[in-house]
Amino acid sequence: MRIVSGMRPTGKLHLGHYFGVIKNWLKLQEENECFFFIADWHALTNRYKDTKDLKENIRQMIIDWLACGIDPNKATLFIQSGVKQHAELALLFSMITPKSWLELNPSYKDLKFNLMYQYLKDFLLGKKIKVNQAPPPESYDEALEKATGKQKSKIFEEYLREAFHRAFYSQKGIDFEYLREVLLKFGIQRKIVEEAISNLEEGDVGKDLDTLGFLAYPVLQAADILIYKAQKVPVGEDQLPHIELTREIARRFNNLYKEVFPEPEAILTEEAKLPGIDGRKMSKSYNNAIYLSDSEDEVNQKVLQMKTDPQRVKKTDPGNPDVCIVYDYHKIFTKDEELLKEIDTKCRNAEIGCVDCKKILAENINKFLQPIREKRKEIEANLQEYEKIFIDGTLKCRKLAEETMKEARDAMNLYDIEE
Ligand code: SF4
Incomplete structure (x- = not known):
């Protein structure tokens, strides 16, 4: 099954990215023909004013993906803006996409x-x-x-x-x-x-x-997917309308000209949302994220700042793990079931203080991050070599994308001038 999925390079990846996207990609790459791309053009749709960090963000994304185990032997990894055919196809699609489809999106x-x-x-x-x-x-x-x-x-x-x-x-x-x-x-x-x-x-x-680029980004997204004739696209529930739009664009193109594009289906990914340390959505802009690249000390500090059960003011007050972010994290990072139950009981009976509870959590997060940190160091030390993986992937995608473009140009009766 051919699968296409991308991520905007907005900075270093955090745990929210890992459990929301990367974990799923790691599974998908085992059994499918996956194309994972760094969506740098998409990053411009809402961050066009200040692009000074864009290249560095792309580099960090390369490091993070590979350090997490995204495997170039199993998936094709590339950078969107290196495959200009995406832009060409988006332009052709923009000719046939009614404006209302986008405004109503x-x-x-x-x-x-x-x-x-x-x-x-x-x-x-x-x-x-x-x-x-x-x-x-x-x-x-x-x-x-x-x-x-x-x-x-x-x-x-x-x-x-x-x-x-x-x-x-x-x-x-x-x-x-x-x-x-x-x-x-x-x-x-x-x-x-x-x-x-x-x-x-x-x-x-x-x-x-209020820009054309932002309004039309679902058209670019449709091009990203259809140019590789993907059959499946992993998405969260909020992205479903985009996939529907992609299918509508494919259908319209096929009806107007010639059958070129398959209609891809969404694979609804499990919602594995990890809140930030303050309980809000984990995000760089809220300054509440734990990064995959954070040092042990940084993780310890951040975990200590985490919000807990708001009703538990003193150590002698019984707590409620059901309303505590720290416990939500324990459920992911504390693999020992017995210990997990013990924390639950001790919290409810005021037999464990929040600081001690957080120390256990920080230790477990650090255990999880340690191999990623080590791999990150190795990649950073040989960055050019690892960047090459993405360059090769991009060149491979250019060829594939050009094949589809030839079909699309032909279907629309455009001149196709070859070098
Ligand atoms: S003991 Fe742990 S689970 Fe209970 S309120 Fe404190 S931090 Fe949360």
């Missing part, structure tokens, strides 16, 4: 929503607004009243998200009037509300994404 709107919501939340929480002083909108009263401490701010975030969701997806575009009204009802000072709204309305938040 949920992930386009959702990404914009997430960016703007994240900004609003960070801005408001950064102002240290006191939610408990806020008279919330009527229907929120009871829930907020019952909530206490950290839970309260969590509930506030949920309401804020819902309010912004309503404003963002309103019939008339983003309804800032509604948003203003709700924020004032939360009891947030008018000055802060006005500042937040004017930054959203007039500032750069989300505007970065």
Whole structure:
């Protein structure tokens, strides 16, 4: 089975990448003909302003993939921008893709929503607004009243998200009037509300994404997949609309001209999301990630900073591992079932302190990372040799991609001028 999958080079890989993507690739490469690519053009779709780190990010990705065991003897590894045919095919596809398919693509709107919501939340929480002083909108009263401490701010975030969701997806575009009204009802000072709204309305938040490249990136993605006539594409649930779009583009092309492209199917990958050390999604921009390249000390420090059960204030308070990120991590890194059960019981009976519990975890994460660290060192010392793997892969892909392009040009009756 031919499988194509790519990753944007946004910096060193962290544990979230490993358990969300790499682990799955390691399995797939065993039984399939895999093409894994560094999607550097995709990195430009939302990070076009500052490209100074791009080359270094690509290098780090090469090191991380290989150190994790992505194997060039089992999979073809390449760099997207080295195969110009992807861009040519994306251009041809852009001729036949109705604009509405892209504008309606949920992930386009959702990404914009997430960016703007994240900004609003960070801005408001950064102002240290006191939610408990806020008279919330009527229907929120009871829930907020019952909530206490950290839970309260969590509930506030949920309401804020819902309010912004309503404003963002309103019939008339983003309804800032509604948003203003709700924020004032939360009891947030008018000055802060006005500042937040004017930054959203007039500032750069989300505007970065108002480019042709960003709108059309699913078309480039379709080209990435179809140019190799992939049969399967591993994706998370949120990426399913993209695969559907790829299938629609293939169908449209085949109907308009000639049967060239197979319609690929999605392989839904298991959701193995590992939260960051603060409980939010693990991300470089939240500064909450544990990197595959982190040293032992860095891991120890980060694990010590991890959030725990918020209700457990003193060591003598019984804890609840079900609501503790540290325990979520234990479930992945602490392989000894007995020990895992023991931690659970001891936590519930206040027989183990969070610091000791974290020490065990840090040790186990370090055990997991040690072979990756060693391999990383070896690759870094001979980087050119390992980069060559990607160069060879890219050259191989050029040939394959050119074969498909010949068929596509021919189907569209374009001149095909050979050297
Ligand atoms: S003892 Fe461990 S599992 Fe329990 S609350 Fe503390 S860190 Fe979490």
